[in-house]
Amino acid sequence: MQTHKFDVVIVGAGGAGMRAALESGQRARTAVLTKLYPTRSHTGAAQGGMCAALANVEEDNWEWHTFDTVKGGDYLVDQDAAEVMCKEAIDAVLDLEKMGLPFNRTPEGRIDQRRFGGHTRNHGEAAVRRSCFAADRTGHMILQTLYQQCVKHEVEFFNEYYVLDLLLLDAKDARTGAEIEGMDERPEGGSQDHGPAGGPVAGVPAGKRVAGVVAYELSTGEIHIFQAKAVVFATGGAGKVYKTTSNAHTLTGDGMAIAYRRGLPLEDMEFFQFHPTGLAGLGILLSEAARGEGGILRNADGERFMERYAPTIKDLAPRDIVARSMANEVREGRGAGPNKDYVLLDLTHLEPAHIDAKLPDITEFARTYLGVEPYTEPVPVYPTAHYAMGGVPTNVNSEVLSDNTTVVPGLYAAGEVACVSVHGSNRLGTNSLLDINVFGKRAGIAAAEYANRADWVAVPEGAEAETVAMLEGMLARTTGERPAAIRRALQDTMDANAQVFRTEGTLKQALSDIERLKERFSRVVVQDKGRRFNTDLLETVELGFLLDLAEVIVLGALERRESRGGHFREDYPNRDDVNFMRHTMVYRETTADGRLVNRLDFKPVVQTRYKPMERKY
C-alpha cells in the first residue's frame, strides 16, 4: 500500500473535474484521480452546445435563461442555484474561448449560437439562439481544451486509479491539526476556526470530516491512500443502470454510490433523463442540435407529431416531453419500422452542405451504426437513458450536504454526480456542459481555499481495510455467478420497469428484481485473479455500485406519486405541488441488528422569483 498527501484531491477528470483542477491547482497542491485517461471522459461525447445568454445573434439575457431552466425542470429547480448558473454562464463560455476552444463563429467572427430544446425568448415566446457550439462536438472540444490547459498548468494526474472509498469520519472521532503527532503543519492563521459558515468549529465536533480517499491502481492492483484536506467528487453519471443508454461503459455512478455507502444522502435520484433521439436499438446519442438545426420527428405515417404535443415550439420542446411523446406514438401503434418500435428523425429537407457543416459527427453515427444515409433517409430513433438529474446534494458553493442543510467540511461535488439542483426534474439540453463549467470552477476554488485554511485530518489506522476486504472477498470466491448476467438482468428490469413510463406495479417489480439481484451479487465470482489490469474485478465493483443506485432510483420513483419532468407515473399522471414540490432524499442507514436499510426524507425547493405554473410549450 502507498500513501500520498495532497491539499486537494479531485476524483474524476471529465469537464467538472478538470475545470476544478485548473482552479485548485493554481491555489493548492492538487491531485486528479481518474479511472480512465482524462481525454476518455464522457464529457467528450456531448454534442450540441453550451447555453449562455451572450446575445451574439439575437436579443437574450440570463434572466430568460434562468426562467427556461426553472420551467424546464418543472419547478423542482432550486432557483438560487439556477440564477448562479445562468448568470455565470456568460463568463464560463468566454473563459473557454480564451483557453482556446474553437467555437463556431458568426460572419462577424463572434461566437455563433443556435437554438436548443426549451431555450426561449422572453419566457416562452419562441425558441432563442442561445447555444454556443463547436459543430456537433462541443463536449469533445471542451474536454480537449480543459485537458490542454491542464497540460499547460502541469496538473498532476493519476490515470487509471479507481477511487473506491471516501474517508469520512464523524467529527467527534476525527483527530486534526495539533492533535496529530508528527503531522507537518503548514503555517496558517486561525486554524482553529476552519469551517466555512455553518461548518463546525474545532472544539465543537459535529457532523462529518473528510480525511481523503482510498484508490485502486489498475495497472498494479495496489491500494493507495490519498490523504487530503479537501476532496472534490466529479465522477459523472450512472447511465449503466439502464440497458439502452447514451452513456459510456464506465458511467457506473461510482461517486454517488461511495457517498451513499458512507451515509451521505442522494437527492432526486428518481429523475433520470431519457434523451429523445438515441439511435434505435443502440442508444447512441444524436444531438438535439439535429432538431435545433431544423430536423423534424415523424411517426410511421410521416406526421410531425410534436405539433400535437407542444404546439408552440414543437420538436424543440424539452427532452422529457419529446421522449414521452415519442414513446406514446409507439405505444399507440404509430411507430415506424418492422416492429413499429421507433420514430424517425427527418433531416432530408436540410441541405447536405448544412448538415456537413453543423452535424457531421451524428450523421456519421447514423451511417456507421445503422447504415442509414441522413441526406436522403430519415433516421430511426428512440429515447435513450442519458442523464441523472439527481445525485449527491450540494449547495451553490459545490459543498456537499450531509442532510438538508449541514455542510460536510472539505467535501465538494460538481457535475452529474452532484445535485445542486439546477436541473430539477428535467435538465435542459446544453445545461450539463454549463453545469460542469460553472460548478466545477466553483468547486475547485472553494476546495483550495478551504484546504489552505483547514487542518489535516488524520487518516485512521486501517482506513483501507473495508476496501481491501471487499476486493479480496470477490477474488477469493472460486465458484459462483459471473457479473455479466447480473448486470444484464439489472439493466433489463430497469429498462422494462423504471423507464419513460412507470407505475407502482412496474416499480415494485423492479424493486423485487433488484433485491434478488443483490442477493445473487453477494455470491458473485471474479474470474481474473491477477493483480495487473484486472478489469474483471473493477467491473464487478462497479456492478455493486449500479445495484445500489438502481435501488435508490426505484425507491424515489415509488415514493413520488406524481408526474413531474423526467418522472412519469401512469397511475399519477399529474404534477402534485401540494405533496411533492420537494426534493427526495434517500439515506442508507444501519439498524440496531446490523441490517442496511434506506430512509426516505424530503428537502424543500428553493423558490425565488418564479411561482410554479402549468408547464406548456
Place this chain on the structure above:
Amino acid sequence: MAGEKEPGTRSATGEEGGEGIATSGAAPSSDYDHAGKGGASPRQEKGTDGAGGIPSFDVTMRLRRYNPELDTEPHWENYTVTMYGTDRVLDALSKIKAEIDGTLTFRRSCAHGICGSDAMRVNGRNRLACKTLLKDLDISKPVVVEPIKGLPVEKDLVVDMEPFFAAYREVMPFLITRGAEPTRERVQSQPDRERFDDTTKCILCAACTSSCPVFWTDGQYFGPAAIVNAHRFIFDSRDQGSDLRLEILNDREGVWRCRTIFNCSEACPRGIQITKAIAEVKQALIARKL
C-alpha cells in the same frame, strides 16, 4: 515490451501458466478454441432472431493474449461467438469477456468512436473496436485482433499509453497568447476558424501514431498525433506560439522523419487528413526559413 510475433505464430507458453487462473476455464495455451454460449457450431448464417429481427451469425475472434503475470510471451487464442448485424468488434470482445473468459483485458469507454480508448489492430489495420462493424469484415475467416504496435504491451490488448501522451505534451498543445486578454471573446473569422477545423477532431486514440512504420522503428519520433495537435494550434489565428512549436517539430525526431507513407491518414477513425496536416507543418517550416 512484449515479444512481437506474426499472426498465426504459435508461442508455446507451457502448461504452468494455467494454474493461476484455474477457475477461468481459459487455459492459456496457444490456439485454444473457445466457444461462447449458443455459438459452438461452425460458422454459419443463422437467419434472423424473431419477427423482423436482426440477422445473427457466428464469428471466430482470434485474439493476441498476453498476461504478464503468467506468460513469458504473447500467444493467440480463438473464440467463437454468436453476434448480430449491428454488433461491432467491441461487442464481440465484451461478449467473450462476459461469457467465456473474464481475464480478457482491453480498454473501452464511450463505445461510439468518441473517447479513443479502444484503438486496436483488427485484421492488420488500426481501428477503433467500437467503430468497426463485424458485418463489414470478412467473417468467413477468423477476425484477428491484436494490440496497437510500437507501444509496450501491458496485458492482452492494453498498451502503455504514456510514451504517446508524453510526445503530445511536448508540442505545447495549448493556446499561447501574449498581452492582455480581451473582455469578450477573441474575434476569429469563419475562414480562420475553418483553417484548423480538421485537426480539432483528434481524440488521441493513437491509431495513427501506432500505424506509422517510422514510429515502430524509432519510438523517439513525435509521431503523427503529436504533429496533428501542434497543427491545430499553429494554424489557429488566435495563437502566438507557432514559432516555439515549429522549432520543436524541426527537431531530428520531428516532422522531417515523416516519410509520407499515409498509414496514419488511413488509420484515423476521425477521418483527419493527417498526412496533409504534416505536409502543411513542413511547408510552414520551409516558409519560415525563407
